[in-house]
Amino acid sequence: MAQTAGVKPMSIAGRVASERERCLGMTDVERAWRKQWLKDQVLAPNEPVHVEAYWKERTNIIRRIYRAPLDNLFKGLTPVLGASRAADYRYITGKLGLIFFGIFAGHYYFKYNANDWTRKGGWRVHKSKPMVLPGQPGFPKKSDRTKGSDYANTGFKHAPDV
Structure with a gap:
């Protein structure tokens, strides 16, 4: 769930949230409001409170x-x-x-x-031919597949006779 439940967030601090705005001058009403707002920001010693029933209602x-x-x-x-x-x-x-x-x-x-x-399904895993560089034994590396039937072989040639 979104933090604001779909409602656009708004600042409750008003124009006195900025230090520059406060330095321009505040009325007595704004000072009292700011003092109360700062007191409201202090959490109680037991907060945040974990309410088991509330957590149970909100989770699947x-x-x-x-x-x-x-x-x-x-x-x-x-x-x-x-x-x-x-x-x-x-x-x-x-x-x-x-x-x-x-x-x-x-x-x-x-x-x-x-x-x-x-079987019909399953992921087909291909193994690529190992890289053999010039100067290494076995260069140039020939393919292990000698006949056309070796390509796309899914193990039928090596199946035990039944």
């Missing part, structure tokens, strides 16, 4: 479910680490967990869903 049930394990873990670590450090560690742990899960899922997919002759 699915989000609350997938956040629950790390929230419970770091709720216990907060007295040891401190609120700020525990929040930072919780954030970093969640992001690293998602990165590791993504790497694992990608590895699993490419390992067990190869594009071969037994």
Whole structure:
């Protein structure tokens, strides 16, 4: 949700927000207003207040479910680490967990869903010919494919006889 909920933001400080404007001269009404405005900017010692019911209403049930394990873990670590450090560690742990899960899922997919002759789908992975420069052994590097049927081969030639 946007910070202003779709309403254009406006400054409540008025013309006295700028020091230059205040130096030009302020009326007694503006001074009293500015004094009250400055007092209103001071937060109470218990702020910001975390209201559990308000947070529950604003967050999706699915989000609350997938956040629950790390929230419970770091709720216990907060007295040891401190609120700020525990929040930072919780954030970093969640992001690293998602990165590791993504790497694992990608590895699993490419390992067990190869594009071969037994199935229609899967990503086709091409291996390029290694680079051999002049002066290196094996220059010029010839192709390993000797016949036309070697191209676009999806493993059928190497399949075990059934």
